[in-house]
Every structure is written in structure tokens, then in C-alpha cells.
């Protein structure tokens with residue numbers, strides 16, 4: 319499979335999981351099932367009153383990270399931060415608590431380090447949310463050096479979330495994505511990488527009932543990995559992820575990114591892809607990432 323199919327797959331996997339799961343955000347399983355059954359179609363609505371195909375913070379912050387990397391591949395942090403502020407200033411519907419506090423902290427102190435510690439203090443040290451994992455995939459889609467991928471994945475996490483658990487989750491997730499970008503086999507990669515981390519080492523033997531689909535980054539990544547491991551195509555992975563409820567758009571986005579890279583863009587249902595309102599932006603990013611990749615190879 320060509321790299322561009324995996325880059326597009328990763329970006330559209332995030333967006334489709336986000337747009338599908340956004341409908342169910344903040345609904346209880348009982349409420350959601352009554353209204354939507356087992357949700358398989360991107361229909362919008364929900365508490366955010368989304369248009370069909372409208373995405374939320376998960377995809378918009380992923381775009382911010384991707385654009386920051388493309389603007390300055392060598393040292394993208396400053397650009398990523400500026401893109402976060404631009405997005406936040408546009409008054410988005412859905413902003414996570416930690417991100418919101420970090421944005422306010424940045425405006426107050428003009429320093430990301432101070433912004434992240436400000437959020438950490440305000441939340442009594444509870445900043446291991448999934449808000450940095452949901453947006454980290456562009457680092458693994460763009461760079462071809464694992465050390466650089468890990469560095470950027472962790473640094474973009476620390477911009478807003480002063481917590482090692484969040485940075486560690488980004489590192490594991492993007493290491494797996496990197497290996498899929500290089501065509502490695504699904505379960506070999508999962509087994510080799512998850513056993514390096516205590517929080518994820520039992521994921522291949524975990525039962526569905528043991529999952530806790532919360533916004534805590536460890537819970538979220540366990541759910542996303544589980545859905546990916548236990549399903550054989552992008553549609554089933556994403557549907558299973560959002561129908562866990564809890565934090566459906568983010569779990570869907572994270573599981574979707576993984577599945578999209580592994581199975582490629584053509585495996586993501588066309589009826590979903592066509593609905594994504596930011597589809598042209600995602601295609602433009604993938605094209606630019608691919609062009610730069612070609613240049614890097616020829617150096």
C-alpha cells in the first residue's frame with residue numbers, strides 16, 4: 319500500500335470517528351441506544367447540534383498539529399501552539415477542560431510551560447485526559463524517524479497536559495502508527511509495543527466488559543486498542559469504539575486513526591468520507607505531507 323493511502327487513512331479515520339461519535343457525546347448508553355440504536359451512520363445532532371459530517375476538537379486539533387508540522391518540520395512546537403490559539407479563538411463548540419485552561423493560561427503567561435502547569439494546578443494535578451492523544455497522529459504520518467516522532471508526540475502533549483501518562487500514551491500510539499506506516503503486521507506490532515508499558519501490557523487478553531470508556535488517557539487508549547485488535551476493518555473498529563459511549567468522539571477518533579493507517583483510506587466507508595465537512599482540508603494536508611516525504615527521500 320502506498321504511504322499516501324495510509325496518511326489519508328489516518329486523517330480520515332480520526333475525522334470519521336469524531337463525526338460519528340460526536341452524535342453520542344454526553345449521552346448515556348440507554349439514551350443513545352433508544353435514539354440511535356447501534357450507531358453506524360454519520361447523522362450529526364447530539365448535544366452539539368452538529369451538522370452531518372461536522373467534526374469537533376479531536377479533528378480540528380489534529381489539523382492544527384499537522385499544519386504546525388508542515389509549517390516548520392524541524393521545530394514545529396511554536397507553530398502548533400499558534401494554531402491551537404487560532405482554533406480556540408474561533409470559539410469552537412467542543413473544548414476539553416484541560417485544553418481550555420491551558421489556552422487561558424497561555425493568554426495569561428505567554429508561555430506554554432506556564433500554561434500547562436497552570437492547567438495542572440487548576441485541575442489539582444488531574445491532567446491525564448485524552449486531549450493530546452486524540453490530536454497526535456500527524457507526527458507519525460509525517461516524520462520517518464522514530465526518535466523525531468516520539469519527541470514531537472511528547473512535546474505537543476506537554477504543551478497543554480503536564481502529565482507523563484498523556485505523553486506516554488502519545489508515544490505508544492504513534493510508535494504503533496509509525497510501524498504500520500512501514501507496512502508491518504497488525505498483531506506483531508501490538509504485542510511488541512504494548513508489552514513495554516504496564517498500563518497496556520494486558521490489552522490483548524482484556525475482555526470487553528473490563529473496558530472503561532472514560533476521558534482518562536489510559537482508559538481511552540485501552541478502549542481504542544481493544545476495538546482495533548478485536549475488529550477486522552475500519553468501519554467495525556470505529557463503530558465499536560463510538561458505541562462504547564463514555565467519550566465516544568475521542569475514542570472513535572483514536573481508534574479510527576489507527577485503523578485508517580493500518581487498513582488504508584479505501585477501507586473507510588465512502589458514505590462516511592464524503593460527509594466529512596473538512597474533507598478537502600484533510601486531502602490538502604495529506605498531499606503536502608506526501609510531497610514533503612518525496613523530497614526527504616530524494617535528499
Ligand SMILES: [Mg+2]
Pocket residue numbers: 374375376412567568
Ligand atoms: Mg470532541
